Amino acid sequence: MTNQQTSTALSVTGLTKRYGDRNAVDNLSIELPAGVVAGFVGPNGAGKTTTMAMLLGLVRPTAGTGTVLGASIDHPAAYLSRVGALIESPAFYPSLTGAENLRVFATIGAQDTARIPALLETVGLDGRGEDRYRSYSLGMKQRLGIAAALLGDPDLLILDEPANGLDPQGVREMRGLIGRLAGTGRTVLVSSHDLSELEQVCDWLVLIDTGRSLYQGPTSDLLKGGATGLIVVPQRSADHPALRDLLVNRGHEVELSDDRLTVSVNGADVSDLAASVNRAAFDAGMVLVELSPNRTTLEDRYLSMVHGGAR
């Protein structure tokens, strides 16, 4: 992950795409700092792919303005040479090999074909570049799609569901690949349904639903303050009731379940609360083996925002 958040890689205001009576994207505004790895999250039909297609000049917006890498989205030719994209599914010529496909697309984009072997290696397809595309597994096709997106050494990568259809091993490899790409300082906008993967790899999030923005900002900000409880586990299970009584007497809201106590945060600083609980247990002669915030996951926050009317 990078921290180059000094300029804007992408900015759109009031972006709208209407199909008949339905707004696929509805007055969406996004600002993406340069250098972040941004997760683009939303349920099926939320407008993620349509938004990306508008940014890439494939779909004409009904309304809205914006810039990508400083150039107006009305003139994609001004910035597409600096953008690499994998949108919807990888699309290549089945009868050509992976390397031949990259050669064709590099020729179209006036990009350096000498980089093809290195790119195949980057995405883990070295040794398979001379195989026909039609013989590739889904994971290999996705990786070739990433290689094609990287042909022009882009400043901005737009990846639409790059882990779609991959097995767990493939998902992990894709996460590693995106992580490595993030380390090169480029801006990455990646959509995915796998929220735990996004949580691990993205330092910026854009959440949308029914074409509208729910949240955009640092991942840490979304998850910060989301800790609802403090998990406390004493070494001896016999201490559970005594510890609960102790904490309740000190004014905490405590829930005892299975082998742990959960102390409600109730707006308090989690670190201060943890220190207070630890001190109380120590003073009572109890040893704690776990004292950790019950962190809200991206999935928790996402589901509460999408289904909880948080907009």
Added chain:
Amino acid sequence: MIRIIRAELIRVLRGRTIAIMAASALAFAAVAALTVFSTARKTGTATRRSGATLADLVGDGGGTQAFAVGASFVGFLVFVIFIALIATEFSGGTFRAVLLREPHRLRVIVGKLAGLLLVAAALVALVEVLTFGMSLLLAPTKDIATDQWFSLDSVGAALRDYVTVFGGIAGWAVFGTTLAVIFRSAPLALGVGFAWAGPFENITVDNWSAGYRFYPGQVLGSLIRGGTAELGIGRAVITALVYTGIAAAATLVLVSRRDVTA
């Protein structure tokens, strides 16, 4: 657009494809020459569906008669191939992938068409040469003298045949591209194209002879033949240009205005 043409040539001109095209050209030359020479009539007038006469074969340009007659049946094949190639670009998503690197849509569609037509032009030239060679081999079997086949007039006739055949094929290619762009689905576009240029035109033209002058497929067929009794070359060229221009304009408008969602 040059980059699109180059990419198209890289895509198409690979060893296996070249071998298949060369073998097809040889097979076509053999079948066309054998058919034309074996069915040559002593007298008659060239119509849209007739073969050559012995007089045609003996005279200037006789060496490329088999090419011109045989090619008139190839237009439909070109039509089908272009529908399949271009429609698959849309349904398979490769058109979208190309636009991510070359957002000028008109350059992309025109470049693709031009690249494929360049290959077609080379293939047509190869077919003409091979058909001429086959005709040379078959001429003695019909006691046809080939002296005039090497005259300057015959060279002119060969060039004229090449231009009309390629012109007709280019027309079929544009029509195929138009259908592919309209439907963006190979099965659908092929179904409509097949139904129109196959059964519809050829059945109805038997009862409506004006169809030879107005149906796009019949017009292009006459153009490839260098003019027929039903439609002279001059009118065939003009009508073909009008039809092709309309089809090309429709294609360009659709490509430039439509969202690319596949």
